[in-house]
């Protein structure tokens with residue numbers, strides 16, 4: 001059965017490059033996975049005042065994480081780091097202390113920006129957080145995408161080498177999730 005993958009896209013603007021990248025992944029690999037995309041910008045800002053009795057939107061988000069077999073994070077680069085909406089979502093899943101729903105969840109990180117290093121800085125800050133959250137994160141292949149010219153005006157991916165690299169990435173990510181998924185955490 002196709003693995004259930006929670007997808008979090010950190011680009012929340014109308015013309016987000018990273019949403020286009022996710023669109024390309026859905027088009028090419030939608031049959032190989034069951035993607036559960038979650039609109040992380042709809043979550044409230046994390047506050048410790050709310051963590052013991054969080055709003056239902058947070059409870060539902062935590063349930064979705066639990067029922068997912070893997071997590072794919074598609075991140076832009078903001079000032080050489082990842083955007084706050086991603087950190088906010090990770091923080092909600094991690095609390096209360098000792099009740100993190102990220103524990104052991106296999107993850108993949110990719111990202112697109114207009115800069116030459118193609119989200120290298122963002123991805124490596126993010127990897128530091130995922131390591132603390134005890135999420136086994138695919139190391140190779142890496143995908144640092146300088147995507148300024150990779151999409152046509154309709155948002156279609158027109159960069160063939162990038163399509164090939166993405167296919168290789170998704171194949172390896174699927175194997176990674178199969179190796180690391182934790183059936184017991186899906187209750």
Ligand SMILES: Cc1cc2nc3c(=O)[nH]c(=O)nc-3n(C[C@H](O)[C@H](O)[C@H](O)COP(=O)(O)O)c2cc1C
Nearest residue numbers: 011012016017018019076077078079080113114115
């Ligand atoms: C606050 C901010 C900081 C940015 N910092 C970086 C950066 O450090 N490196 C980079 O390559 N691009 C940077 N950019 C440009 C983004 O790569 C570009 O806006 C990209 O389209 C963002 O991804 P998105 O379209 O999915 O939102 C920054 C953009 C913003 C708004």
